Amino acid sequence: MEKEKVSTGTWIRTIVLAVALFNQTLVMSGHNPLPFTDEQMTNGLTLAFTVGAAIWAWWKDNGFTENGIKAKNFKKKLDQGEVEFEGPKEVTEDSQIEVDNTDNFGGAK
Template identity: 30%
Template sequence: MNLKGVSKSVWVRAIALFLVLVNLICIEFFGFQIIPFAETEIYEGVSIVVVTTVTIWTSWKNNSFTKKAQHADRFLE
């Protein structure tokens, strides 16, 4: 893995996913929320989680973590 060559947008998506997962684990296992959602905001919260998940899922193939993939990206450019 070549983490130094990973773009900022990849890091932002990875951190967003990590925060959502940590929030979900805290809610399910410990009963508290890191990212607070009132009952009226549940729809918005679920929408954010779905959008974040779908964004990472659909863009994962184009995120180059290895040196070989980054070299291929430079070759394509």
């Protein structure tokens, strides 16, 4: 049995919480927690937002091709229980499945 892994979101939330607690401790002890100018903070946050948005847009399942759109629509119907799939739960390189692209599954033509 494979050991469950901690999600990336959990790690990010934990790190953000640790930084926030560390900064609060510095404030309470009379130290300047963030030795940056307002302009540097704005630039840093803008950069972080831009990089985060770029990674999210790149990583998100975007269907640009006709088959990609069909697959996304089929998955949506499958998740909603509108269609059934009888086949392997996981497709690997060794899986022997036949693909029938004749049905549109509600996708764009």
